[in-house]
Each structure stands twice: as C-alpha cells, then as structure tokens.
Amino acid sequence: xxxxxxxxxxxxxxxKSTQLKLLSARLDxxxxxxxxxxxxxxxxxxxxxxxxxxxGKNTAMCDECEALLYAAARVQHLKEKVIPALEAGKLVxxxxxxxxxxxxxxxxxxxxxxxxxxxxxxxxxxxxxxLTLFLNIPPDRAFERKxxxxxxxxxxxxxLPFHMRVYEGYLALMAKYPRICPxxxxxxxxxxxQKIWDILVSxxxxxxx
Ligand code: TYD
Numbered sequence: 001x002x003x004x005x006x007x008x009x010x011x012x013x014x015x016k017s018t019q020l021k022l023l024s025a026r027l028d029x030x031x032x033x034x035x036x037x038x039x040x041x042x043x044x045x046x047x048x049x050x051x052x053x054x055x056g057k058n059t060a061m062c063d064e065c066e067a068l069l070y071a072a073a074r075v076q077h078l079k080e081k082v083i084p085a086l087e088a089g090k091l092v093x094x095x096x097x098x099x100x101x102x103x104x105x106x107x108x109x110x111x112x113x114x115x116x117x118x119x120x121x122x123x124x125x126x127x128x129x130x131l132t133l134f135l136n137i138p139p140d141r142a143f144e145r146k147x148x149x150x151x152x153x154x155x156x157x158x159x160l161p162f163h164m165r166v167y168e169g170y171l172a173l174m175a176k177y178p179r180i181c182p183x184x185x186x187x188x189x190x191x192x193x194q195k196i197w198d199i200l201v202s203x204x205x206x207x208x209x
Contacts, residue, residue: 001096003086004205005127007097010135011167012156013142015192020095020133022193027091030206034091035081037099046073054153061154066122067105071119074098078127086127086178091205098123099132099173099180104155107169108162124195129179131203134170136182139163 010016015091020036027034040050047180053069074097085092106116117124137145138162140180181199185192201208 001086002089004091005082005086005094006091006200007094007099007132008135009096009099009128009132009170009191010121010185011137011139011142011170012163013145014135015142015189016095016135018189019192020093022189023093023196026193026197027093027206032091032206033089034093035085036093036095037077037081038095039077039097040070040099041073042077042082042094045080046077049073053088056152056154056157058154058167063105063109066109067111067116068099068119070101070105070124071123074101075122079125079144081101083127092201094129097129097132099134099170099177102161102173103166103169105198105202107172108165112128131205132177132180133199134174134180134182135185136170137185138167151199 004133006015008020011091024036039046041047049069049072053061053066053073062120082092082094101116101120102113105111143160170180173183182193183195183199187195197206200206
C-alpha cells in the first residue's frame with residue numbers, strides 16, 4: 001500500500017490522548033495528508049461494538065468474547081477506513097491497534113499471544129503497522145502523575161495489577177517486534193511530543209523542520 005500506517009500504543013494514563021492531539025496539530029502545521037483514527041472504533045459499526053465492549057454494565061462478558069469483539073471492530077475499521085486511506089497514499093495515525101489486543105487480551109487477560117494473533121490474522125498479515133510508537137511509562141508511575149483515573153469503563157475498572165501485566169505484555173512485544181519503538185515519557189508533554197516528532201523525522205515519515 002502506498003501510504004504509511006503509524007500506530008500509537010501505551011498503558012492507561014500514558015498521556016497518549018494528549019500526545020496524539022499535539023502530533024495532530026504538528027501534522028496539520030506541516031501540511032501532511034493524514035487521518036487520525038482510533039480503536040476500538042473509528043467507523044460507525046466499530047464504534048457501536050466499542051460501546052458494547054466498554055459498557056460497565058457488561059460484567060458477564062467473558063475474555064474470549066471481549067477479544068473477538070475487539071478483533072471484529074478492528075477488521076471493520078480496517079476495511080472501511082484504514083485500508084482505503086493507505087491506498088490513497090495517506091499517513092494513517094491510529095490510536096491503539098493489534099498490539100493492544102496482544103498486550104491486554106493476550107498477556108493481561110491470559111488468553112495467550114497465539115490465540116489473540118490467530119483471531120487477528122487479517123490485521124497482522126494484511127495490514128501490519130509500518131511503525132508503532134509505544135509511550136513507555138509504567139502504569140504505577142502514570143497513575144501517580146494523573147492523581148487517579150478519570151473514566152469508569154469496563155477496562156479502566158480493572159485496577160493496577162491488571163495494568164501492570166499489560167505493561168509487561170508491551171515490553172515482551174517490544175523485545176519481539178522491531179517495528180515497536182519506545183518513546184520515553186518521563187519528561188514534560190512538550191519534550192515527549194518533540195521526541196515523537198524526531199522519531200518520525202528519523203524514519204522519513206515526515207520531513208524535518
Ligand atoms: P479508550 O477510551 O480508547 O482508552 P485509552 O485512552 O486508554 O486508549 O479505551 C480503549 C480501552 O480498550 C483501553 O482500556 C484499552 C482497551 N483495548 C483492549 O483491551 N484491546 C484492544 O485491542 C484495544 C484496541 C483496546
């Protein structure tokens with residue numbers, strides 16, 4: 001495909017939303033042809049699946065159902081939005097992608113990487129990311145910095161031990177897949193944003209300025 005597929009990953013409280021806003025402003029300023037989208041969601045059907053997954057009332061949802069719903073939302077979003085944009089030569093910036101499923105459902109829920117990879121075969125084989133940025137801050141530090149959670153959905157209700165397992169999952173994925181590039185988030189928001197931009201320049205995704 002002609003475009004470039006950039007995915008952004010991180011644990012709860014890693015500052016991902018803030019960094020994506022800052023990146024988006026910078027891409028706008030540089031006149032880059034891009035779309036910013038997110039998972040789960042990013043298209044009408046996928047957003048409706050998202051609402052089911054995150055609904056705090058769905059306490060009976062089993063882990064396999066959760067993993068399959070994320071995978072279902074992903075394929076729909078890919079076919080409806082991501083692949084057409086890549087074919088049109090755009091930069092696609094996606095807030096979370098298949099590594100979230102590998103870290104959250106595969107490692108932290110304990111379903112295993114093999115099972116989660118198998119139900120995400122379309123994403124992994126037909127549309128792997130060109131580059132994945134991992135906002136590298138352990139959730140215990142992020143939670144301190146954030147002074148508590150600001151959401152009450154099914155995933156955020158899970159507590160720190162779960163989110164620490166997610167973090168370990170990401171570290172294992174990073175050791176395995178060279179496309180996953182860590183971003184040190186220990187500095188200010190502006191410093192992290194600059195680090196992200198420098199990585200994109202060094203990989204030739206955007207031109208230096
Ligand atoms: P969201 O509000 O987008 O959270 P965040 O701001 O942390 O990205 O909610 C998405 C939640 O879904 C988040 O807790 C991570 C989780 N998730 C998975 O468990 N598996 C997945 O495959 C994806 C895409 C997200």
